[in-house]
Amino acid sequence: MTTEPLLSVSDLRVRFRIGGMMSALAGRRTEIEAVSGVGFTLERGQTLALVGESGSGKTTLARAVDGLQPAAGGSIRFEGRELRDLPKKDWKPLRRKMSMMFQDPVGSLSPRLSVRSLLAEPFAIHGLSGRSLDAEVERLLALVGLPRDFADRYPHQLSGGQARRVGVARAVALDPELIIADEPTAGLDVSIQGEVLNLLNDLRDRMGLSMLIITHNLHVVRQIADRMAVMYLGRFVEEGETEAIFRAPHHPYTAALLSANPEPDPDKVHNRIALPAEVPSLLDRPSGCEFHTRCPFAQDICRTQAPTPSALGSSRLTCHFPLNAGPSAVEAIAAS
Amino acid sequence: MTVLDVKDLSVDFATEAGTLQALRKVSLKVPANRIVGVVGESGCGKSTLINAVLGLLADNGRVTAGQILFEGKSDLVHLDGTGMRALRGQRIATVFQDPMGALNPVLSVGKQMRDIQYRSGRSRKEKDALSVEMLRKVRIPDPEHRLAQFPHEFSGGMKQRIAIAMALLMRPSLLIADEPTTALDATLEVAIIELLKDLQKQIGCSVLFISHHLGVIAELCDEMIVMYAGEVVERGSTRDIFHNPRHPYTKKLLACDPARLARREPRLPTIPGTLPDLRNRPKGCVFQSRCELADDVCSTMPPDTALSTSHVARCWHTDETAGAAA
Structure with missing residues (x-):
């Protein structure tokens, strides 16, 4: 049990069909491989960051790990169990252990639900109505540092940073083992970004969470991730310890x-590697x-x-x- | 010459819960041939400011005081719809954050670029030639053939460059760029910065560049203004602000940037406290509730203190804020 990493992915492939019959008849390709043979392991308590430009397959990879996107090949093992081709009904109990935070902090909250309903929803979905929901909502709000009276607010009454905190509270509501966070600080200002990253770091230490974080902000990667993987055209070109890569990148x-x-220094002399x-x-x-x-x-x-x-x-x-x-x-x- | 001169601009929004003061006494100058950055957190009034300049305030928004002088003559606050339409896209052009949203998905790039030249009186051939020249300037390869293509056939970075080409097509004297690099990764972001710098020199326009990315502002801009809760709390040359910030908010904002940290920190710096309620602005200094230097004097409106000919901070305590960044 202790030797098995929490998550281990090997040779993962995700394909999308594109074009229709006409493209097929014209001899054009009708499939693209958005994730093309990716492998990594994530130990308990570790944070792995995925970086790379838009379209490099970061989000597709995360969605495949979370079962939101069927994999065309390879293997995804979570706590020693193969997730690829897992029947849909077996996913539900798993989602308690793996939660996802989506990109847009306000857009990922239903506009018609109050914060109280949003935070109680995971318990209802998993049939945990035995607990005192009010107490759970209060516990979660305190955990992410929001005042108690926020329970009665609606998403449009929240700022980006506050909505993100509600998203974090939802993600940790059922004590997951793994959090997959897609751009958790995109669109947030530097001071709010610091608050959200501090919160995630805190929760990881207190709850022993593992995290898979997608971001294109390299400064964020350095502050939060133990390991990082750089994606290009659906493949990892380099993967390793964050500090080592920052000190001496190999690819x-x-x-x-x-x-x-x-x-942020107007007098900095940049010694850039220019890419076409x-x-x-x-x-x-x-x-x-x-x-x-x-x-x-x-x-x-x-x-x-x-x-x-x-x-x-x-x-x-x-x-x-x-x-x-x-x-x-x-x-x-x-x-x- | 000053291309854009905003003087003591105040903007209110009428909301159900009362009047929201989105901008209060905002002053800034965009000189000819300069790139001026606007930095501040979301909700600080950056977008309200550019919408006021473009005459695109929402129906419940109203300029309550101040002037917006464009090219030294017309006051945009009092210009009517017809007058504004003659300026937008011709003398004042805009590039927005989301390039896909800025381009029409069902029209070819060439058609959209011809439409922008509607008022030019040129022939179709001349318009296309100019479009090709502009696309070449923004480094789109093979521009003659690309004119017939649709926006979805270009990558995100290319779409943003096409949006820039369109904005500069009529050689405006002012380009307003609202977070144009936020959606791009670091390599493409740097490519857009270099491109904007080059084009600004070639075309000789001024740029008002809005971003919350401090690194991008530092690299691109000659001058910058820092906004907080609808006020310009500090303005000066980019060097002044980054090397010698004098408003307590600017100091804290710069200190929060994780780019300043050379190694992994157990806790990232943040700014404790929250933004004031803009429906019920505090009397006096807008930053006082989060400021360590705040005292009794801060409950009266602080003066715009000149620290040098170009550097101004709206604070009572600029004597105490000299020295290195916090």
Whole structure:
């Protein structure tokens, strides 16, 4: 029991059908693979951040883990149990243990329910009406730092930060093991963002939660995640310990993302890795290493041969010529 | 020359629960050929400010005092609908946060770009040529063929660049950009910043750039204003504000940015307290309930204290706030 990670995903694939019969007749592709062979493990109490540009498959991956999107291949194991192709009725008890926080803090709350009903809803859905719902609502409001009288408010009467707190309270209502949070601080101001991140960090420590966080704010990743995974065209290009990646990114895309991060200092001299802004289409994946069309360090081999995943320090990555690898590592790669 | 000069602007909204003072005595200047940033938390009045400039306030909104001088002559507060329509899209252009929402999904990009040149009197061919030139300027590859395509055929970053091309098509003297990079990832965000800087120089327009991303403001803007609860609490050059913030709110806001933290902190800094109720503004300083320096004098309206020729803070205690950022 202790050796098994909470969540372990391997070779996960999610496909979407696109176009119709006409595209099929015209010989065009009718399917895209939005998540294409992704694997990772999440230990209890750990936080993993998924980063990458919009359209790189972060949200699709999270939805597949939560069973909202059927997987076309691979495996998702949660507490040792295979979730892929799990019958629908078996999902319901699982959702007590895995809760999801969606992107838009106000939009993810039903506008016609009061905060009290919103917080009581998870208990009703799971048939836990034996408890005193009023007491639970009060406990949850206190947990996320909202005053008691907020129970009678409606979502439109809440600010973004307050709505996000209600979302957090809903997510932790049934004592889950895992929280999947899609952009938990997008659209929030820096001071409110700090409050929400402090709250999530607190709850993780107090309740022993594990978290899978999706964000494109790298400063947030550094403050909350133990490990991070960088996605590009539905694949992980680099995955490893957050601090190690921030100190010395190995994949050129990771390095470019980190160097692009705008910083609040008008006199800062930026030493940026500029990338051409053209992101390839999933319909027409580049040959070889899929990043070669934008990579400033691409060589001939990158255009023809796909790199195999390799380990470097605490990271796993797919790149022929990793950066910050140290001379010995470069030789080892060159020799292989 | 000053392209946009807002003087002591106050805007009220009539609501069921009473009058909401969304802006109070807001002053700012956008000089020619400069990029001015507006930063502040949601609800601080950034959007009300640009809507007032564009003459697009909601029906229950009203300018109660002040002037908005555009290009030194017309006061936009008193301009009628016809006069405003002649300016919008021609002399004052806007780029919004969501590029998909700004483009019409059922018209080709070329058709939309021709429509913007409606008043130009050019022929269709000339209009298309200008559209192609503009798309090339925003680095859309193969623009001649792209004109026939529809918005959904472009990626998010490209759509935002097309929206910028459309905004600049009529060579406006003022471009208002409302959080144009929020929906993009870091690499695309930086690409848009570089693009805006280049275009601003080429076209010679001024830019009013609204964002709550401090890093983006620091990189792009020459000058900036900091708003809190409907007031401009501090304004100055970007250097003044980032290196020598003098309003207590600005200091706290800058300290909250996780980009300032070089390592993982157990607790991120926040600003304790909540925004004041804008239906029932506090007398005097709007930040006093959250400020450590607040004392009796703060219950009377603080003066706009000039700290240098360009740097102004609306605070009684600027003597005590000198020194490094909090």
